[in-house]
Amino acid sequence: MARLPRIRRNFATVKDLIKAAEDGDPQAQHDLGAAYASGAGIKQDRLKALHWWMKGAEGGDALAMERLGDVFRTGEVALEKVTPIDLDRAIGWYKKSAAAGYHEALFGLGRIYQQQQEFKKAAATFKESAYVYGKRESLREYGMCVFHGNGVPKDVQVGRDIIAEAALMDCEFSDLGRAYLAQNYGVTLGMPESAEARKKRKTALETFQFNCLQKRAEAGDVDAQVELAHKYVFGGKGNELNRDKAYFWFHRAADAGDAEAQFELGRNCDSGSSAQTRDPQQAYQWYKKSADQNYRDGLREAGRCLYLGEGVKQDYKQAGIYFEKAVKQQDPESMVFLGRMLQDGNGVKKNPERGKKLIDAALEEDKKGIGLAKLRLSMLNDAETAKARKKR
Structure with a gap:
């Protein structure tokens, strides 16, 4: 069963949101629909809300699917009639939403079964x-x-x-x-x-x-194992902070092949937290397993290990392959790494112009987050300065 991303992105402005939606981003399409439904930051337009929810749902956004279930169950958007009630379509969208990992949709599905007097199903x-x-x-x-x-x-x-x-x-x-x-x-x-x-x-x-x-x-629910592990990492909200238990559940999910859990185990081995002493070689192996499933964070960290020669023999060419894949998923730190490689010609064909564009794009993307790309660039600059001093 699919798992929803733990953190949905925030868009800095309505203009950014509209652009992302028009470019085909399913989450942005859902969020733009929600903005039109509520009139938050944009003129309220219920028909446009329905339009963008349909786009988002067709693109695979589970929350948009659940919204469509609500719309076709009631015929309404924001308490006003916009479309005929269609319980069959509502059931279809609720089921798709739940299958895509948004289990809140089951409540709406139960409501429909009540309406249809299918009480056992309800x-x-x-x-x-x-x-x-x-x-x-x-x-x-x-x-x-x-x-x-x-x-x-x-x-x-x-x-x-x-x-x-x-x-x-x-x-x-x-x-x-x-x-x-x-x-x-x-x-x-x-x-x-x-x-x-x-x-x-x-x-x-x-x-x-x-x-x-x-x-x-x-x-044995792997999605639940990953979610439970994250809860033990941070504690609160009905549970204790316990990094050893977090490690246990990440390991269970990683052994079952979950890419996010494999990345988290790699990070655990990298830092030496929880039940694991620091082991760069093991960290790289977990990162690689995650990267081989095209998981963005795993791609970035496997690339970083290869770029720096941490836990594995330095290999700029393979690092570049991983970074390129992560860049396609809009990872700012990977943009910095690949940008620097393109500027220097390490492992990739030298292309200073594209390298600068990638680094500039990473720093721009950073403004929406917590500044990791800027920090990574600073660390690379410091490392190169130290390396140059040693050669003197």
């Missing part, structure tokens, strides 16, 4: 969404299925308990929502709460979601 979908992927709203809906006996054996008390569990993880419960649960399900939440009580609700939700993630990882 209950099964809500149950999967809740207990496998940790969606609180689906937990509530599944509890209601159990309470009423829709698609599952009726059990009023168990249903009420599930609804109460979901409600106790709702950080922004309205007075109307409280009254509804009390009147229809006998679930009493009391008066509006303090900020501390809401914080406890948030912690309960994060813990529930983390436990669902851990169960998926333990069952």
